[in-house]
Amino acid sequence: MDIRLSTARGRWVILTTVLGSSMALLDSTVVNVALPRIGDDLHAELSSLQWITNAYTVTLAGLILLGGSLGDRYGRRRVFVIGVVWFAFGSLLCGLAPSTGVLIFARALQGIGGALLTPGSLAIIQAGFHPDDRSRAVGMWSGLGGIGSAIGPFVGGWLVDGPGWRWVFLINLPLAALCVPVALRHVPETRDPRHHGRFDMGGALLCAFALALLAYSLIAQNPWAGALGVAGAVSFVLVEKRRSDPMLPLSIFSSRLFSMVNIVTLCVYAALGGFFFLGTLQLQVVAGYSPLAAGTALLPTTVLLLLFSARSGQLADRIGPRAPLTVGPLLCAGGLLLMLRVGRHASYPTDVLPALLVLGAGLVTLIAPLTSTVLSSVETARAGLASGVNNAAARAAGLIAVAALPFLTGMGPEAYHSATAFDRSFNKAMPICAGVLIVGAFIAFLTVRRPAPSGPAPVRAESEHRMSCGLTAPPLEHVTTDTPPERRRT
Structure with a gap:
C-alpha cells in the first residue's frame, strides 16, 4: 500500500489508529483513579479492586501475541475493527455493571479486545503508508497517543468527580462509534502473505490461565492456586517448546x-x-x-x-x-x-x-x-x-x-x-x-x-x-x- 500522509485518507488512518490504541492505553491507567469510588459504590473489598485492575491485564498480556498473529493472517483492519467493537462491548458492560463480579468479568472482556486492537493499530500504519511517509506517520501516531496518555488520568479524575466512575468506561463508546466506520471506509486491508501454520490457541490460553492463577493465589493467599499457576507456567513452556509454530518461540x-x-x-x-x-x-x-x-x-x-x-x-x-x-x-x-x-x-x-x-x-x-x-x-x-x-x-x-x-x-x-x-x-x-x-x-x-x-x-x-x-x-x-x-x- 502507498497511502500518503498529506492526503485526507492518510489523516483518517492516523485518526482511527490513534483512537483505537488510545482506548486500550487509557483503560490501563485511568481506572486506578476511579477505584476508591468504585469500591464505595459497589461495597467492594480490596481484593475486588485488585481484580478490577488485574482481570484486564490477564487477558491482555496472555493474548496480545496471538492478537498480532491473527491480524497478520486474517487481515489487520478486520482484527483491529473486531477488537474495537469487542472493547466497546466490554466497556458498556463495565459501565452498566451492577456488582464487582460483573465488572471484573467485563474488564476481562476489555482485555481481550485490547489484545486484538493494540498490535493492529501500528501494524496498519506500517503496512499501509508509503515508505517515504512511514516514519512521519508513526511519529504522529506515537505523539498523539502520548498526548492521550498524558491527559488520561486528568480526564479520568474529571469523569469520576463529574458524571461518575461509570463514565470512565462509557466514554469509550463514542470513541469506538467514530473509530469503526472510519476504519471500514478509509483503512486498506493488509495481510502477511508469508503467515502460515496453525494458531497457538492452547499456548495463549495456558499463558492467561497461569497468570490468572498466580494472581489469584496472591490475592486470596491460596497456596494451591499458586502451585497450579506454577504448573500452568511450566506446561506453557513445554507446549511452546514442542510446537512447530508456537506463539512464543523459546529460541528468541x-x-x-x-x-x-x-x-x-x-x-x-x-x-x-x-x-x-x-x-x-x-x-x-x-x-x-x-x-x-x-x-x-x-x-x-x-x-x-x-x-x-x-x-x-x-x-x-x-x-x-x-x-x-x-x-x-x-x-x-x-x-x-x-x-x-x-x-x-x-x-x-x-x-x-x-x-x-x-x-x-x-x-x-x-x-x-x-x-x-x-x-x-x-x-x-x-x-x-x-x-x-x-x-x-x-x-x-x-x-x-x-x-x-x-x-x-x-x-x-x-x-x-x-x-x-x-x-x-x-x-x-x-x-x-x-x-x-x-x-x-x-x-x-x-x-x-x-x-x-x-x-x-x-x-x-x-x-x-x-x-x-x-x-x-x-x-x-x-x-x-x-x-x-x-x-x-x-
Whole structure:
C-alpha cells in the first residue's frame, strides 16, 4: 500500500489508529483513579479492586501475541475493527455493571479486545503508508497517543468527580462509534502473505490461565492456586517448546541481551504497576485528594516522558544502553522513596511534585533505551515478536505486583477505607518497589552491553517510536521482515 500522509485518507488512518490504541492505553491507567469510588459504590473489598485492575491485564498480556498473529493472517483492519467493537462491548458492560463480579468479568472482556486492537493499530500504519511517509506517520501516531496518555488520568479524575466512575468506561463508546466506520471506509486491508501454520490457541490460553492463577493465589493467599499457576507456567513452556509454530518461540531467548533486558523490564514494570495502583489510592485515601486532583497530580510524569523520551533515545544511541538502564531504575527508586513523604494533608509542591519529577526523570532515562535495546538484541525478522514479548512481560509484571503488594504489606480487605491503615501499608510497599528497581539496575549494570553489530541486521528503534508514554508497558512495535531500509541498521 502507498497511502500518503498529506492526503485526507492518510489523516483518517492516523485518526482511527490513534483512537483505537488510545482506548486500550487509557483503560490501563485511568481506572486506578476511579477505584476508591468504585469500591464505595459497589461495597467492594480490596481484593475486588485488585481484580478490577488485574482481570484486564490477564487477558491482555496472555493474548496480545496471538492478537498480532491473527491480524497478520486474517487481515489487520478486520482484527483491529473486531477488537474495537469487542472493547466497546466490554466497556458498556463495565459501565452498566451492577456488582464487582460483573465488572471484573467485563474488564476481562476489555482485555481481550485490547489484545486484538493494540498490535493492529501500528501494524496498519506500517503496512499501509508509503515508505517515504512511514516514519512521519508513526511519529504522529506515537505523539498523539502520548498526548492521550498524558491527559488520561486528568480526564479520568474529571469523569469520576463529574458524571461518575461509570463514565470512565462509557466514554469509550463514542470513541469506538467514530473509530469503526472510519476504519471500514478509509483503512486498506493488509495481510502477511508469508503467515502460515496453525494458531497457538492452547499456548495463549495456558499463558492467561497461569497468570490468572498466580494472581489469584496472591490475592486470596491460596497456596494451591499458586502451585497450579506454577504448573500452568511450566506446561506453557513445554507446549511452546514442542510446537512447530508456537506463539512464543523459546529460541528468541537464546539472545542473552534480550533475556537480560526482559528481566530488567520485569523489575521496572513490577515496581511501576505497584506504584500506580497504590499511589492513586494513597493520594485519595490518605492525602485527601479528589479523583480529579489525584489524576492531575500524575501529569508531570507523563509530560516529561512526552517531551524528552526522543532525546533520551538519541543519547542512548551515542553512549549505549548500559548507563541509561542502570541510572533510570535508580532514579525511579528515588522517586518512589520520596513518595513516603506523601501522608495526610500532603503539600503538592513540596511533597508530591518532587517525587513525581524524580520518577519522571527516571522513566525518561529508561524507557526509550529499553525499547531500543529489546529491538536491537534480535534479528530484524523477529523484532515484532521481541517487542510483543517485552510488552507482555511488562504487563504480567504489573499484574503480579498489584496482586502481591497488598499481601506483602498486610493490607486488610477494608484497608482503603482507613487512612491510617492504608498509609502504614503504603509506607511498606514503596521500599519494596524501590528495592525491585535497584535489583533491576544492578542486573542492567552487570549484563547489558551495546548490541554487537555482527550477525543479522538488528533493528534500531527510531525516535518517533520513543515518544510513547510507557507507564504500564513499553511501546509495542510492529516490525516485519519487509521493514523499509531506513529502519535497518547499516
